[in-house]
Amino acid sequence: MYDYSELKGLLAKNNSNMSKLAKQLNVSKPTIYKRFAGKYDWDTNQINKICKLYGIEKNEIPKYFFSESVKQGLTFRPA
Template sequence: MYNYSKLLGRIKEKGFTLEALAKKIGLNVSTLSKKLNNKSEFHQDEIKKICRVIDIEMCDIGTYFFCQ
């Protein structure tokens, strides 16, 4: 299980709601919620889209997506 609290903080810091972020990256909000609650896994392309939208550098992906 991954801890997405830092990612959630970054989403909020950048002024996005989960609904707005989901729409921006082409996901249903319930799908994004499942991923953030460890009920489903993120795919590489989804991680890249999220990073682009909320300005996460590629070298920092582990800090936001792979903290246990």
């Protein structure tokens, strides 16, 4: 599962949110929420449009769309 906290932070920095993004991409709010929850994948057209809207450079795409999430609360205990 991917972590979209950087993308959420970028939206907030630009006085935007998931609802506004849904309108900008011409998709429903539930669709956007499911994309952020990892239930739907982003398609390349949406990624490209978000990059144009929010000034994301091509080399920054992995930071916003493909960062692996880290499960918290897990502790390594050697045997």
